[in-house]
Amino acid sequence: MRQEDFLLLVSRQGDEAGLDEGRLQQIERHSGLSLTQRWPRAALFCRDTNTVLSNDQNGAFLGRPRHGGEPPFHAVTPAMATGMLGAWDGSGLSRKLWGDFIAIRVDRRQSGSFSLHRSAMGHLPCYYRMSRSGELVVCSLVRDGLAVIGERPSVDWGQVANHLARQQLRLDATCIEGFHELAGGCELVIEQGRMPAIKRRWNPWTFACPNVWIASEDEAASRLRNVIEGVIAAQASRHNHLLLGLSGGLDSSIVAAGLQACGARFSAINLVTSDPTGDERDYAAIASQATGADLHLAPESEALVDWRRSDAAHLPRPVASSFTQSADRQHQHLARRLGASGYATGGGGDHIFCYTQSSTPLLDSLRHYGPGRRALRTSIDIARSADVSLANVWQAALRRSLRLSNSYRWEADVSYLAGEIAGIVAKAPRHGWGDAPHEIPPGKAMHVAWLQHAQNHMEGYGREQDLPMEWPLLAQPVVELCLRIPSWMWIAGGQNRAIARRAFRGALPDTLLDRRSKGSPESVLIRTYQASRSAILDTLRSGHLAGHGLLDIASLRMIPAREAAFRSVDYRRIMTLLDVEVWLQSWLDV
Structure with missing residues (x-):
């Protein structure tokens, strides 16, 4: 659950009576959401009305939009949001605003017509489905949507197969049959007598074109630092205390430097592995000392991993990795102890800094x-x-x-x-x-x-169900700028992510900026597998994936013999299959 959870129910044409008071009250009781607005053909429910920026007969603005352009990135006021709903410009929303928001526009000239816009690179989920009776449900939680239209979940096995083959490719179709994701920067248009249509209002190719590339490395570095610090300042302004996952690698260190630059109150956690390849505490100590962060060390442990439970059980895709439960539990424990109001992460840096x-x-x-x-x-x-x-x-x-x-x-x-x-x-x-x-x-x-690739890594963490997670390096202003930096600049001087290193030269020690190695948490994954090898393989051989003919059972049966002969086994792949199987159980075995 998150404060910004919402559900929009649109009745089928000519059936406004389907949204009578009794049904609306029933939805409130069963979902824990509150009726926020009622239009002639639709009803909007929200978990926390404080997240509703604007709400009238023209529509509603949910979440926390900010003005785009150059920093500082000011918050959109309720009056501004109301004005934008009155003078709707779907393309302009993606150009002018960024952040986590959903904008709903009611076209009063065409009774029963709606437009729903999701922010580009936003972190507020949005899924939609037409029910068998002709109602349209748009929601942040698919389970809420299913409950409202009175249907049981059904798995789309074709999409599960696509996910298994290309885990990083995120499609609009989800693995729950009938539900599609409204992708960031898209608008869902609902008109009387027509099927819902999608208009793409934001596209990364606009910023990747050579005619908008930044010409010099100096300009690229200067602008990158400016926009990252501006985004971090904007995101930190909603928190009284952030907990940052700090590995001492480049990306998380940059976020620490940005938090220091805006004067945010934050602490840092470094996860220590027993395997030397994952032990980065020395680099984390250097980063925390340079940025004034209070550093807390926490051990990674397979004892904190329950591979029989999926942290993506509330999501329509099996995007959670069980081995990250160790890090999640340590983050959650420390956040409660410190009274943190949210998490910050350098996740996505490898992707957007073109590693x-x-x-x-x-x-x-x-x-x-x-x-x-x-x-x-x-x-x-x-x-x-x-x-x-x-x-x-x-x-x-x-x-x-x-x-x-x-x-x-x-x-x-x-x-x-x-x-x-x-x-x-x-x-x-x-x-x-x-x-x-x-x-x-x-x-x-x-x-x-x-x-x-990065978009499937932005959800499926246990900690995000407690407190919001901030992803500054994947915020829209950072993404748009990085796409304008030519690919050869990112490896200038033979260093990966070269422009990011150059941007924060002087803000971070050279020891961090010139570091070429990267740590890995793989040891937790391997030990989790080794501790429950037989049970894990039995689960795969007798589970839903096998039952629906997706797995090569003969190859799975050969794994113990391969291990006994000291032949290589792809533990990460096995655990990925397991994570999908456990996710399926969370939806089907209820």
Whole structure:
């Protein structure tokens, strides 16, 4: 549950009586939501009316929108929100505002017509479904939506198969049959006598086009720091105390520097693993000392992981990873002890700061400038960053250039999937943003694809059900600016995320900014598997995935023999399958 939870119920045409007082009261009792507004053909329910910025016969504004443009990012006032509803401009909402918000517009000229806009890169969920009786439900929690229309959940096994094959590709269709997500920056248009339609009001390709690229590394770094600090100041202003997950890596350290710059009150938590590859406490100590954060160390432990329970049980996609429960429980415990009002994370930094060892920046440089010193410099930077030879870089670039499409290729992971399923998912479904336009070079197309990757990592955490999580590095102003930075700038000097490092030079110690290593929490995942190996494999072999023919049972049965022979086993893949199976149980075994 979150304060911003909402539900909009639109009656079928000519059946306004379907929203009588008795039914509205029943919805309130069963959902825990409060009736907030009633229109001739619809009713809006919210968990906390304090999150409703504007609410009248023209519509409603939910959440916390902020003005875009350049920092400082001022909050939208109720009067401003009311004015925007009265002079509706769906495209303008995405251009002028950012944050976590839903705007609902009632068209009083066309009785029964609605428009619902979800903020681009917003963190307020929005799903919709037409019921069998013709009602439309739009909600932040799918379980609430199902209860209101009186239907039981049904799994979309085709979407489950797509998820298993391409876990990072987030489609508008969810894994609960009939429910679609209203993607960020889109508008749901509901008109009498017509099926609901989607209008895309925001598109990342607008900012990835070469004609809007930033020309110099100095300008890119200066503007990046300015916008990150502005976003962090805006997000921190709603909190009295934030708890930051601080690994001592670049991304979380940048968030710490931003919190210090705006004078926010915050503490930091570093998760310590028994495996040296995941022990980053020394770097976290350097970051906390540099930014004035009170650092708390907490041990990662498989004892805190209950792999039989999914932290995505309330979501229509199996996006939770069981091994993150260890980190979640430590965050929750410390947040309660400190009285924190929210969490902050550097999550998504690798994606939006274009962390790559690909040859595609070389192709972008060649396409933009042609052959010459610039391309040679880029190839040297890639070789240094990826620790490969120049010859390897140019060979990889040549192979990539021979592909007809400049779009990112979503490769399928079909390991442990049944043969017929592997054939079905061989071709990647089309994402709502579409293929890369012809003017977008392959490196920037990859950057946009990684932004898609990040979206499945922004939910499914146990801690977000207690307190809000702030994701400053994936906020719309940061995303739009980063997409305007050419791909070759991100690996300048042979350093990944080079512009982000340059942006915070002077705000963070060189020890952190020049760090090339990255820690990994994989040890918790592996120990969780090893502690319950037999039970986990039994669960997979006898579960819903196997029962619906999605898994290669023979391959699963061979895992113990492979381990006994000291042959490699993909523990992460097995645990991913398990997480999907447990999510299915949360929806079907009730």
